[in-house]
Amino acid sequence: MKNLVDQKWLKRPLIISGPCSAETEDQVIETAVRLAKTGKVDIMRAGIWKPRTRPGSFEGIGTKGLPWLQHAKKLTGIPVTVEVATAKQVEDALTFEVDVVWIGARTTVNPFSVQEVADALRGVDIPVLIKNPINPDLELWTGAVERIAKSGTRKIGLIHRGFSSYGNTDYRNAPMWHLAIEMKRRNPGMLFINDPSHICGRRDNLLEVAQKAIDLDFDGLIIESHVDPDKAWSDAKQQITPEKLSEMLSQIVWRRDDIASDEYHAALEKLRQQINHLDDELMQILSTRMKVSEKIGEYKKANSITILQTNRWNSILERAFDKGDKLGLSREFITKYFDAVHMESISHQNRIMND
Ligand code: PEP
Ligand code: MN
Numbered sequence: 001m002k003n004l005v006d007q008k009w010l011k012r013p014l015i016i017s018g019p020c021s022a023e024t025e026d027q028v029i030e031t032a033v034r035l036a037k038t039g040k041v042d043i044m045r046a047g048i049w050k051p052r053t054r055p056g057s058f059e060g061i062g063t064k065g066l067p068w069l070q071h072a073k074k075l076t077g078i079p080v081t082v083e084v085a086t087a088k089q090v091e092d093a094l095t096f097e098v099d100v101v102w103i104g105a106r107t108t109v110n111p112f113s114v115q116e117v118a119d120a121l122r123g124v125d126i127p128v129l130i131k132n133p134i135n136p137d138l139e140l141w142t143g144a145v146e147r148i149a150k151s152g153t154r155k156i157g158l159i160h161r162g163f164s165s166y167g168n169t170d171y172r173n174a175p176m177w178h179l180a181i182e183m184k185r186r187n188p189g190m191l192f193i194n195d196p197s198h199i200c201g202r203r204d205n206l207l208e209v210a211q212k213a214i215d216l217d218f219d220g221l222i223i224e225s226h227v228d229p230d231k232a233w234s235d236a237k238q239q240i241t242p243e244k245l246s247e248m249l250s251q252i253v254w255r256r257d258d259i260a261s262d263e264y265h266a267a268l269e270k271l272r273q274q275i276n277h278l279d280d281e282l283m284q285i286l287s288t289r290m291k292v293s294e295k296i297g298e299y300k301k302a303n304s305i306t307i308l309q310t311n312r313w314n315s316i317l318e319r320a321f322d323k324g325d326k327l328g329l330s331r332e333f334i335t336k337y338f339d340a341v342h343m344e345s346i347s348h349q350n351r352i353m354n355d
Contacts, residue, residue: 014220018045020235022065030227032072038246048082051106058233066096090120102129109133114144118151127155136163157191162199172201197224197238207248217257290348297349307349
């Protein structure tokens with residue numbers, strides 16, 4: 001097998017696929033063979049120890065599944081990755097020549113567990129992929145990266161798998177793309193993978209999320225695949241067959257992050273200058289707006305009137321929705337934008353009124 005660190009680590013796009021869980025030897029081997037046939041998979045994943053939210057569901061086959069993965073690798077030449085959450089799991093994974101380990105979302109939230117894994121990895125230096133924590137907290141995610149880095153691990157990658165939220169949403173785990181973008185900004189050059197399977201929780205929108213990730217310059221995808229998805233012992237709803245995976249990967253429009261063309265760079269530079277100019281103007285206007293708002297604050301102060309006037313706020317929003325519709329600005333954006341402007345305005349008035 002090729003040296004993963006030198007050969008595959010920087011391959012773009014990096015495609016990781018395989019079952020949510022290793023279930024039986026036959027399932028692991030058949031998945032591996034069918035994935036290999038696609039010629040599109042760089043690393044095979046399989047959960048051996050499954051941290052389930054509720055007890056009672058399948059909690060993973062355990063260490064006895066590791067030789068199956070070893071066998072699958074020998075057969076196909078595809079390196080393998082498993083999730084680890086304890087020192088013992090790291091040791092077992094290493095004993096059976098697992099090539100890459102990943103830290104799951106339920107582990108990233110717990111500094112004790114991450115530290116235990118980090119300590120077990122000391123002196124090993126195999127690639128480690130770190131999923132975002134289940135809650136939208138970039139500090140926890142960053143803390144996990146720092147703990148693993150301090151163990152001497154040089155190949156670290158991030159996996160964006162979305163964030164839990166209460167109640168129904170379109171997603172199993174809301175992508176909150178802005179957090180992924182911010183994490184990427186904070187870690188330039190770090191491998192960044194998207195996990196459409198755990199974001200979607202179902203099959204029908206996997207392609208849409210995968211495409212979005214590629215458009216946002218992710219380096220690769222981790223997508224669960226199973227030889228018989230409906231019968232999977234975990235995450236049945238979101239898994240697809242290796243053949244379906246192959247079809248999906250060929251439907252994605254792959255983008256590059258740059259190109260050696262003077263014409264392209266010149267055109268982009270011009271447009272970016274326009275954007276910078278418009279952003280400057282917008283900030284000027286916002287600053288003027290806040291000054292007007294401060295004046296209103298002075299009147300409110302002199303007359304002992306509350307800062308928040310719900311009717312006025314409603315009418316601002318209604319007006320903005322109408323105008324936004326005509327200008328091609330989505331209601332979602334208008335709401336977020338006016339919320340931010342309104343909160344800033346309130347804090348300016350607060351300063352004036354309580355001085
Ligand atoms: C998984 O990859 O099967 C898994 C358990 O994912 P997560 O940690 O993102 O929930
Ligand atoms: Mn899963």
